[in-house]
Amino acid sequence: MYLPEHEIADASPAFPKPDQRLVYGTAGFRTKADVLASTCFRMGIVAALRSLSLDGAAVGLMVTASHNPEPDNGIKMVDSMGQMLAPEWEPLCTAVANAETVDELIRELRRIVDAFRLDGTNEPHVVYAWDTRPSSPALVDAIRAGLRAMGAKSTEGGLLTTPQLHYLVLASNTLQSPKPFGEPTEQGYYRKLADAYVAVAGDRRPPPLVVDCANGVGTRALQGLLHVLPPNTLEITALRTAVGERGQLNAGCGADFVKTQQRLPNGYADESAVQPGTLMCSFDGDADRIVFYYLTGPASDPASFHLLDGDKIASLAADYLADLVKTTGLPLQLGCVQTAYANGASTAYLEAKVPITCTKTGVKHLHHAAEQYDVGVYFEANGHGTVLFSPRAMEQLEQAMANAEGAKAAALRELLSLAVMINQTVGDALSDMLLVLVILSARAWDARAWDACYTDLPNRLAKVSVRDRTVFQTTDAERRLTSPATLQAQIDELVRAVPSGRAFVRPSGTEDCVRVYAEAAGSEDAERLVRQVSELVSSSA
Ligand code: NG1
Ligand code: ZN
Numbered sequence: 001m002y003l004p005e006h007e008i009a010d011a012s013p014a015f016p017k018p019d020q021r022l023v024y025g026t027a028g029f030r031t032k033a034d035v036l037a038s039t040c041f042r043m044g045i046v047a048a049l050r051s052l053s054l055d056g057a058a059v060g061l062m063v064t065a066s067h068n069p070e071p072d073n074g075i076k077m078v079d080s081m082g083q084m085l086a087p088e089w090e091p092l093c094t095a096v097a098n099a100e101t102v103d104e105l106i107r108e109l110r111r112i113v114d115a116f117r118l119d120g121t122n123e124p125h126v127v128y129a130w131d132t133r134p135s136s137p138a139l140v141d142a143i144r145a146g147l148r149a150m151g152a153k154s155t156e157g158g159l160l161t162t163p164q165l166h167y168l169v170l171a172s173n174t175l176q177s178p179k180p181f182g183e184p185t186e187q188g189y190y191r192k193l194a195d196a197y198v199a200v201a202g203d204r205r206p207p208p209l210v211v212d213c214a215n216g217v218g219t220r221a222l223q224g225l226l227h228v229l230p231p232n233t234l235e236i237t238a239l240r241t242a243v244g245e246r247g248q249l250n251a252g253c254g255a256d257f258v259k260t261q262q263r264l265p266n267g268y269a270d271e272s273a274v275q276p277g278t279l280m281c282s283f284d285g286d287a288d289r290i291v292f293y294y295l296t297g298p299a300s301d302p303a304s305f306h307l308l309d310g311d312k313i314a315s316l317a318a319d320y321l322a323d324l325v326k327t328t329g330l331p332l333q334l335g336c337v338q339t340a341y342a343n344g345a346s347t348a349y350l351e352a353k354v355p356i357t358c359t360k361t362g363v364k365h366l367h368h369a370a371e372q373y374d375v376g377v378y379f380e381a382n383g384h385g386t387v388l389f390s391p392r393a394m395e396q397l398e399q400a401m402a403n404a405e406g407a408k409a410a411a412l413r414e415l416l417s418l419a420v421m422i423n424q425t426v427g428d429a430l431s432d433m434l435l436v437l438v439i440l441s442a443r444a445w446d447a448r449a450w451d452a453c454y455t456d457l458p459n460r461l462a463k464v465s466v467r468d469r470t471v472f473q474t475t476d477a478e479r480r481l482t483s484p485a486t487l488q489a490q491i492d493e494l495v496r497a498v499p500s501g502r503a504f505v506r507p508s509g510t511e512d513c514v515r516v517y518a519e520a521a522g523s524e525d526a527e528r529l530v531r532q533v534s535e536l537v538s539s540s541a
Helices: 006-013 037-053 087-097 104-114 136-150 161-173 187-203 220-228 255-261 310-328 344-351 363-370 391-403 406-421 429-443 447-451 488-498 523-540
Strands: 028-034 056-062 072-078 125-130 151-161 209-212 236-239 279-283 290-295 305-308 334-338 356-359 373-377 384-390 460-466 471-476 480-483 502-507 514-519
Touching: 006 037, 006 104, 006 136, 028 151, 037 056, 037 072, 037 087, 037 104, 037 125, 056 161, 072 310, 087 104, 087 429, 104 406, 125 136, 125 161, 125 384, 136 161, 151 161, 161 187, 161 236, 187 220, 187 279, 187 406, 187 429, 209 391, 209 429, 220 236, 220 429, 255 279, 255 290, 290 310, 290 429, 305 310, 310 334, 310 344, 310 373, 310 384, 310 406, 310 429, 310 447, 334 363, 356 363, 356 391, 363 373, 363 384, 384 406, 384 429, 391 406, 406 429, 429 447, 460 471, 460 523, 471 502, 480 488, 480 502, 488 502, 488 523, 502 523, 514 523
Parallel strands: 056 125, 125 151, 209 236, 209 279, 334 356, 334 373
Antiparallel strands: 028 072, 056 072, 279 290, 290 305, 373 384, 460 514, 471 480, 502 514
């Protein structure tokens, strides 16, 4: 069995374990950057072991805390086919991260080596990348030390978005396959996206778009893409592009700010590109999320702000793709996957058109549920999502293409190009942006026409700090609490009193808090409901 114990023991003291329990959660490890060095060192080792368990296939490590504040950071692992880490490895990562001593660390690692019968036959391969946080380079050094101790082959992705790293990993592992995913470089990613966009869009003219890059790595990715697209293909104004200016990342801008505050990024009233009717969008800090919005009046008036969130993107995409699938005449089932955070109005709208699944929060749950459909559209309300085409669907589309004509052939061709343009490994702000632009131009819709699909129910999301959030346990895709004992009945009673009321409580998987969501027919009712339920939560824990 294979484990370079001496090398690990020698390198380990440079990365002392902090006095804090760390958990591999929904998005890997995520906490204040200054306690993460030991975790990054150890994840370098675990990633190498994960690669060995996959016969030396490349796996990925991404250093980012996504939409969270700049002083936070995080690390997550990407599996060999570009998907999230296999769930059975999450507790292994947690155990390794929390080993108190070097001996304990070696013991935990040995456990993995024994369980998976890892030997030295293959060389492990790890691809790693990081976001623009000032803390990222030091954490990357820690990863490198872990990889060196393991004698792993490493590929440095550099500053990348999370979805770009997912792309690199999958592309690295399909180089020899009959259908390579793409060239395993950053430029390969841009070219794949750009070529597919040009193939789908043809001479359709998308609406102009103002992009808030959250002062993060999305700035670079957007520029990279625009550089590869033929000149004037897209009419984009990029804002909040201050990469590297301390304290700027996700500060008063970015997808999470816009979604949770339900308003424009700070200072937008002074931007000349920000005009009533103009379509706008915001990326998050690692550019795997996107939300859109527009104004119906002056930027200074909060009432003129209209959000087009992940639910609206899902509705736009599901509707459009369902029409294309119908035109092909193929018996493919298209479905949509949401979480409890999906606006009730979006669920009602979609339910009338396509089958819907509701899953627990966290992309891995949505992704898995979407795989059950031939074409699975999944989006979290916060703007993280994508579309999956099953191997069966791809096969049928390709076969049908061979002798199709007219509208049928056009629909097949478009679906096949969309399947390339859409980053199916994970939500991708750039790829989702192109998807929305392509659909809006095909429909000849502006922001307002898109928004008219349905009207969001007023909603509020609140955070409550509690002593121990593990006390809160849920069932029914997190829509109901089973613990603390009587809390759900009390919530039900509050909800019953509110027209079109809905509320639920769940512990966050990424922050030390409990989240409370409420929606209602009226804005004041939603506000009151979220406050009342939050008070219940505070007093029960
Ligand atoms: P938690 O902290 O478990 O609510 C948040 C988001 C998720 C997901 C993860 C990963 C909300 C309400 N929750 O999870 O949807 O995106 O972060 O980043 O937006
Ligand atoms: Zn993100």
